[in-house]
Amino acid sequence: MNAPNHHPADETLGRFAAGAIEAGPRLVVATHLAGCPQCRARIRSFESAGGVLLDSMEPATLRADAFARTLAQVEAPAPATIVPAARDAAMPAPLRYYDLPKWRAVAPGVRWRRVVLPEAPDANVIMLKVGAGQRMPNHGHTGVEYTQVIAGGYTDAFGHYVAGDCIEMDEDVEHIPLADRDGDCVVLAALEGPLRLQGWIARLFQQFIGI
Ligand SMILES: [Zn+2]
The missing domain is CATH 2.60.120.10 (Jelly Rolls)
Structure with a gap:
């Protein structure tokens, strides 16, 4: 196994950027990215690497603007998939936009x-x-x-x-x-x-x- 780290694995960040990650893990990674400049920079470094990472992935999962869209979504989650007003401002973005039931x-x-x-x-x-x-x-x-x-x-x-x-x-x-x-x-x-x-x-x- 890979030893657990304090950040998502590069492979996970790459899948996130390519839109090739399931919705649940996607929310976890997006919540992490909202508070981690290091991982946001990592994703940008993939982009500037000239598609080396992209070349190793399934073509069907990729779109040319995947990285730009991903970063835009981290900073401003897509309104079509979430409620527009923050439900719990104490939660980190994007988690605060979801309807969280009682404990x-x-x-x-x-x-x-x-x-x-x-x-x-x-x-x-x-x-x-x-x-x-x-x-x-x-x-x-x-x-x-x-x-x-x-x-x-x-x-x-x-x-x-x-x-x-x-x-x-x-x-x-x-x-x-x-x-x-x-x-x-x-x-x-x-x-x-x-x-x-x-x-x-x-x-x-x-x-x-x-x-
Ligand atoms: Zn991180």
């Missing part, structure tokens, strides 16, 4: 809510709020999990992550995140791929929305 308790010290994407209602996107010093359930993944830390921080066997960090976790990895002791940890997480009835996020969906 629901799922375990002691752990609350969650599903983020419904109007552009992809079936996308597996959730937010978790884990109380200070609380552990999240031990879990593996049935697909690559993309996590953006919105507030607070957590530690697992691979490192310590704080607000603004983006973590990609391969599907064969199990980890036990522990929230920092100085406050709630809030994360946005998306799974790539169709919903599979395995894994802890899938169990959340089964339990709470009856899939």
Whole structure:
């Protein structure tokens, strides 16, 4: 596996720029880009590299103006897919434009809510709020999990992550995140791929929305 980093992988940024990433991970990466000049510059560097990256991708997924459109969307999300007014100004863009339901308790010290994407209602996107010093359930993944830390921080066997960090976790990895002791940890997480009835996020969906 690739060791989790604090930013999306280059391959992920490339897919994002090319529009070749699913809606859930796309929102996680877009939320990261909104607060990470380093990754926005990385995407621009792909563009200035003269299409080397683009050449390695599926032609059908590419459009000549993909990069420009992507950066424009990060800075001003497309009005056709989201509500026009900020719903929760405390959330980072573009997440603040989505209708976020109330938090629901799922375990002691752990609350969650599903983020419904109007552009992809079936996308597996959730937010978790884990109380200070609380552990999240031990879990593996049935697909690559993309996590953006919105507030607070957590530690697992691979490192310590704080607000603004983006973590990609391969599907064969199990980890036990522990929230920092100085406050709630809030994360946005998306799974790539169709919903599979395995894994802890899938169990959340089964339990709470009856899939
Ligand atoms: Zn970054």
